[in-house]
Amino acid sequence: MVGDGNGGLALICTLAAALSRREDEKAVKRAPRRGEVYFVALDPAVGTEIRKTRPAVVISNDSCNTYGSRVVVLPVTGNVDSLYPGEARIRLRGAPGRVLGDQIRSIDKSRLRSKIGVLSQDELLDVELAVQITLALRPS
Numbered sequence: 001m002v003g004d005g006n007g008g009l010a011l012i013c014t015l016a017a018a019l020s021r022r023e024d025e026k027a028v029k030r031a032p033r034r035g036e037v038y039f040v041a042l043d044p045a046v047g048t049e050i051r052k053t054r055p056a057v058v059i060s061n062d063s064c065n066t067y068g069s070r071v072v073v074l075p076v077t078g079n080v081d082s083l084y085p086g087e088a089r090i091r092l093r094g095a096p097g098r099v100l101g102d103q104i105r106s107i108d109k110s111r112l113r114s115k116i117g118v119l120s121q122d123e124l125l126d127v128e129l130a131v132q133i134t135l136a137l138r139p140s
Helices: 006-026 062-067 121-134
Strands: 036-041 053-058 070-077 087-092 095-100 105-108 112-118
Touching (some): 036 070, 095 121
Antiparallel strands (some): 036 053, 053 070, 087 095
16 A cells, blocks of 8 residues: 555555556667657647547757657547648558648657558659648748
């Protein structure tokens, strides 16, 4: 029990550390590449931020992906009933998806789980356009 001195708290801390190590073991071991799609653990989320472990497209450059401790991702939803400016349609494992350009996130690499796909060049260009629209960037 927690109230029985430090013994209960120590047990809880030990269990939490073991669970954390198990989560770290699930993390991707090699550097992700721009345009790859991974399952990403997005919780904890706040407010209207997208939640759960779900697919996300890596959009940060390969140099940052290799040498940095974080990557920039855009979550993907299977809800394809609509498409708004700042979003892009993709196919992932044969199923349609929608990349959410307004949910851009910089995440620690430990949130990356398994790689599940790679965008085509055309899909990656559509994602880049979605980010340009979302961030009001001028096309290059």
